[in-house]
Amino acid sequence: MQLFSFVKSLQFKHKLILIFSTVLFTACSAEEGRLDTEDNEQQMESAQAEETEDVEPIQMAQEDPDSSEQDNEPGNSSSDEPASADPIEPVYGSTSRGMEPARLVIPAIGVDAPIDNMGLEPDGAMAVPDNGDDIGWFEPGTKPGAQGNSVLAGHVDDREGPAVFYDLKELESGDEIKVMDESGEELVFVVTHKETYPYDDAPIDTVFGSSSSRNLNLITCTGEFDRNAGTHRERLVVFTEML
Numbered sequence: 001m002q003l004f005s006f007v008k009s010l011q012f013k014h015k016l017i018l019i020f021s022t023v024l025f026t027a028c029s030a031e032e033g034r035l036d037t038e039d040n041e042q043q044m045e046s047a048q049a050e051e052t053e054d055v056e057p058i059q060m061a062q063e064d065p066d067s068s069e070q071d072n073e074p075g076n077s078s079s080d081e082p083a084s085a086d087p088i089e090p091v092y093g094s095t096s097r098g099m100e101p102a103r104l105v106i107p108a109i110g111v112d113a114p115i116d117n118m119g120l121e122p123d124g125a126m127a128v129p130d131n132g133d134d135i136g137w138f139e140p141g142t143k144p145g146a147q148g149n150s151v152l153a154g155h156v157d158d159r160e161g162p163a164v165f166y167d168l169k170e171l172e173s174g175d176e177i178k179v180m181d182e183s184g185e186e187l188v189f190v191v192t193h194k195e196t197y198p199y200d201d202a203p204i205d206t207v208f209g210s211s212s213s214r215n216l217n218l219i220t221c222t223g224e225f226d227r228n229a230g231t232h233r234e235r236l237v238v239f240t241e242m243l
Helices: 093-097 204-208
Strands: 004-012 015-023 053-060 103-106 111-118 135-138 148-154 176-180 186-198 214-226 231-242
Touching (some): 148 204, 176 214, 186 214, 204 214
Parallel strands (some): 111 135, 148 214
Antiparallel strands (some): 004 015, 004 053, 103 111, 135 148, 176 186, 214 231
């Protein structure tokens, strides 16, 4: 299943490198081990601190027709826009630049799962967890705790049934989400709102783009499975902000 394609801007020691690629945040079935990609000629500028990476989204893509056909109820969407925020002063010491996430805990829905760093394959594709139990973090993007939008994706189901993000739709504003690194250091985020979008019409810049606050966005598939399109009809995004 292919979910998002976009242009990735990387800035290392003041040298801007534009890499055109498609990145999949697989969330519908754990049967695929990786995602196909395609080049995109449209470019969008992004600003990020030195040695950090920022993602500028461009378009949506469809998922593989072999994706799971289990239907899922769409998550409740909210019309509230996330509150704007001024740049946050560092309060976690070294985590002002973000942390390397190792585990995600969501008490409200009983999630306690490892996080895998999902990098790019040589052909520009993103590797994804090969099972329904792990969560994927787009490692070339923003780190959790850093200014901007960090993105995690998880499967909603697999051939054996519900997967790690099956109950993501049950989250409500105020629910806490915890991210830990290998040392046990913890960052706490709180759900601000959640939205469902048509699979081919999501505001990618809102999910992956730059932000003055420190956000963690969780993605999975939802809605009915459209056999003709070969994909679930909607994408569920849960937006959270660091406390």
